[in-house]
Amino acid sequence: MPGFELFDQREIDALADVINRKMVHRYSFNDSRGGIYRVEEFERAVADHVGARHCLAVSSGSASLYVAMKACGIGPGDEIITSPFTFIASIEAILECGAVPVLAEIDESLNLDPESVKPLINERTKAVMPVHMFGSAADMDAFGRLCADYGLALFEDSCQAMGATFRGRSAGTFGLWGTYSLDPYKIITVGEGGLIVTDDEELYRRMEYYHDHGHIHDKTIDRGAEGKHCLGFNFRMSELQGALGLVQLTKLEGALAALRGHKRAILEAVADLGLAYRVHADPEGDSATQIVFLLPDEASARRFQKASKEVGVGCGNLSDNTWHYARHWQTLRDGALYSRTRCPYDCPYVEAMPEYRPVEWPRTHAVLSRTAVYGLSIAMMEEQIGKIVKAIRAGTAAL
Numbered sequence: 001m002p003g004f005e006l007f008d009q010r011e012i013d014a015l016a017d018v019i020n021r022k023m024v025h026r027y028s029f030n031d032s033r034g035g036i037y038r039v040e041e042f043e044r045a046v047a048d049h050v051g052a053r054h055c056l057a058v059s060s061g062s063a064s065l066y067v068a069m070k071a072c073g074i075g076p077g078d079e080i081i082t083s084p085f086t087f088i089a090s091i092e093a094i095l096e097c098g099a100v101p102v103l104a105e106i107d108e109s110l111n112l113d114p115e116s117v118k119p120l121i122n123e124r125t126k127a128v129m130p131v132h133m134f135g136s137a138a139d140m141d142a143f144g145r146l147c148a149d150y151g152l153a154l155f156e157d158s159c160q161a162m163g164a165t166f167r168g169r170s171a172g173t174f175g176l177w178g179t180y181s182l183d184p185y186k187i188i189t190v191g192e193g194g195l196i197v198t199d200d201e202e203l204y205r206r207m208e209y210y211h212d213h214g215h216i217h218d219k220t221i222d223r224g225a226e227g228k229h230c231l232g233f234n235f236r237m238s239e240l241q242g243a244l245g246l247v248q249l250t251k252l253e254g255a256l257a258a259l260r261g262h263k264r265a266i267l268e269a270v271a272d273l274g275l276a277y278r279v280h281a282d283p284e285g286d287s288a289t290q291i292v293f294l295l296p297d298e299a300s301a302r303r304f305q306k307a308s309k310e311v312g313v314g315c316g317n318l319s320d321n322t323w324h325y326a327r328h329w330q331t332l333r334d335g336a337l338y339s340r341t342r343c344p345y346d347c348p349y350v351e352a353m354p355e356y357r358p359v360e361w362p363r364t365h366a367v368l369s370r371t372a373v374y375g376l377s378i379a380m381m382e383e384q385i386g387k388i389v390k391a392i393r394a395g396t397a398a399l
């Protein structure tokens, strides 16, 4: 899965170039940098690649969600409906804004179920945020309709889905904004980094100001003389990451082709077994970073998992996944924040704070507990593919 598998001399050269020029700040030093702005180049290349008007690079995928929400003015009293099956950063970004994450249910796509969102919408709801889990897009037709019908903003946590598409269009480009993570586990990586894409010029400006202390960037004057549009913070990407990102981006389509090829080879080799898979809203657009089987019930999924392990290849049951399943997040239930004021937990603006109890997502649990997931890597060899096929056969024999 991760882009670091593809690191080679080109990344080394790109980094060495930034270091040799001693130019690591994405802004500033306008007179002496010879017109070279790697982060800016990277932003333009990403926007063109995914088909968005604007892209802002930031310091992480978590920061991308936070900056985007702050620029939309999300704050105490607001509610955002999202998925209980995601990385906790999706939830933390909402909490950091002082707003309430309302967690609906997933369906067999492992993504947010639009039908489960509807009963949770009220006058405090500001946005719906599907998360394109494991690089497979949620049904963006359904979410587009839902948000239009209810007059809500559509946000996309596409942090796991760079390169994935829905009906030929990039995940992340359907909503008001979408985000990508470039952390070490992602299909392309710069070590740590994030990207926000949007077609909304005004919103892009607000994000750009906010992510750099409110600076109104102007290459014709000294950075210290720039005006400020708002109070903000520092979520800047450095030129080192920008240079790395430019190289990694050229490898994205190759990585996708490799992953999709591995997935196809595995599924073709086990086609005779008649196993059910995770539902893809658009199978063509899946970035194929994982293969998820949906077994008849939890007991059979556990038998499958055990048999797979016995022949030497472990697979996961997603209900055990502490990274991605809200059932396991004690800190969320406890409201374990350090700050003296604790919006949204005890907050005068919040009318209904969910308890986030493990029992709250019965349909999500029913789906996750009958999964068997295998992670794929870009540089997988035929031998590894053969081992996974053998393990799937062993798992199926134990059902």
Ligand SMILES: Cc1ncc(COP(=O)(O)O)c(C=O)c1O
Residues within 6 Å of the ligand: 060, 061, 062, 063, 086, 087, 089, 090, 131, 157, 159, 160, 181, 182, 183, 192, 193, 194
């Ligand atoms: C769905 C989702 N959202 C947000 C993030 C946060 O990205 P980062 O690790 O770059 O902060 C991740 C990272 O794994 C993620 O999977």
